Amino acid sequence: MDMFSERIGLIVWISDVKAAKNQLDRYGSVHYISRKMHYAVLYIHANKEEETMKQLQRLHWVRKIERSYRNEIKTEYNSNMPDKTRFYSL
Known part of the structure; x- marks a missing residue:
């Protein structure tokens, strides 16, 4: 496995934050755990x-698993409106 292999994000909805904190790192890299919203x-x-x-589905404290589509969303934007910053310069 190379250092830059393809990775995907999962949103894991949980019922027990403490169990998730202790056990999720066995399955991958834990990026964030929300105590308030339980994911x-x-x-x-x-x-x-x-x-x-x-x-993950087998774990009793896992409610639902969703795939994150963050890496599939277009992040380069183009605008048809002209740039007005030159009109507001000092």
């Missing part, structure tokens, strides 16, 4: 997605 953001290797999701 965790987990990054895993894309080639182990199915296997990891099955293992």
